[in-house]
Amino acid sequence: MSTPQVVVHRDKELMAEAAAARLITKIVDAQSARGSASIVLTGGRNGNGLLAALAGSPARDAVDWAHLDLWWGDERFLPEGDAERNLTQAREALLDAVPLDPARVHAMPASDGAYGSDVEAAAAAYATELAAAAGPEDHARVPAFDVLMLGVGPDTHVASLFPEHPAARESVLTVVGVHGSPKPPPLRISLTFPAIRAAREVWLLAGGEDKAGAVALALSSPGEVQAPASGAYGRSRTLWLLDRAAASKLPADLYPAASS
Numbered sequence: 001m002s003t004p005q006v007v008v009h010r011d012k013e014l015m016a017e018a019a020a021a022r023l024i025t026k027i028v029d030a031q032s033a034r035g036s037a038s039i040v041l042t043g044g045r046n047g048n049g050l051l052a053a054l055a056g057s058p059a060r061d062a063v064d065w066a067h068l069d070l071w072w073g074d075e076r077f078l079p080e081g082d083a084e085r086n087l088t089q090a091r092e093a094l095l096d097a098v099p100l101d102p103a104r105v106h107a108m109p110a111s112d113g114a115y116g117s118d119v120e121a122a123a124a125a126y127a128t129e130l131a132a133a134a135g136p137e138d139h140a141r142v143p144a145f146d147v148l149m150l151g152v153g154p155d156t157h158v159a160s161l162f163p164e165h166p167a168a169r170e171s172v173l174t175v176v177g178v179h180g181s182p183k184p185p186p187l188r189i190s191l192t193f194p195a196i197r198a199a200r201e202v203w204l205l206a207g208g209e210d211k212a213g214a215v216a217l218a219l220s221s222p223g224e225v226q227a228p229a230s231g232a233y234g235r236s237r238t239l240w241l242l243d244r245a246a247a248s249k250l251p252a253d254l255y256p257a258a259s260s
């Protein structure tokens with residue numbers, strides 16, 4: 001478990017630009033070292049903001065897009081192409097504009113796909129796909145993702161792990177079906193803590209005033225079932241990327257003054 005590090009940027013826009021630059025560097029470093037990189041995307045406003053910033057960065061051409069595996073931390077269980085699906089939004093923000101290998105874009109199943117409306121079967125299929133991609137060196141049933149990104153919801157949810165929900169208590173399965181999500185749609189698929197914690201680096205993104213209470217609560221070490229964002233950490237690094245508004249309820253000694 002790595003201790004959280006907090007970086008605060010002036011505003012959401014700068015946060016997205018800086019996180020996109022950081023991600024490009026990470027991908028290029030991993031590809032130089034191992035030939036490929038694996039990244040877990042998040043949905044939500046801050047995650048999509050980062051992807052849009054990456055799309056607009058001239059440095060995006062430094063990435064070898066054909067040797068990048070993309071996974072998702074969660075998905076809204078809706079029909080393929082639905083505007084609310086995290087995949088649809090990621091495609092619009094970035095994915096349609098870069099030369100990815102379609103075989104390496106590991107989308108979570110849609111509700112009109114091979115498993116129909118059976119969200120448990122869809123979650124189990126994604127777990128199988130993750131397990132097949134994990135090597136013995138990963139020491140887990142999922143690959144050791146280079147970076148796993150998570151948007152933090154105003155209620156402290158990450159991926160589709162909501163406070164006090166069964167998915168936030170899951171300690172065996174790597175992927176679960178989520179029923180009765182308090183944020184629409186009610187049916188979702190989510191990675192669980194065991195899968196999230198297999199990542200080398202976990203980056204939590206929170207920008208905007210509506211995230212301030214969640215950030216302060218999660219970083220005050222409550223239980224992970226009460227505040228799921230507090231249970232998300234990477235093997236070697238856990239990074240909280242915030243803007244000033246989201247950091248406004250944090251004690252000032254929690255991050256270097258220079259970072260804001």
Ligand SMILES: O=C1O[C@H](COP(=O)(O)O)[C@@H](O)[C@H](O)[C@H]1O
Pocket residue numbers: 042043044045046047073074075076086150151152153154158159160183
């Ligand atoms: O529904 C979701 O919400 C969270 C956070 O979204 P935000 O718009 O409040 O930033 C996101 O992390 C998750 O992937 C998504 O499915």
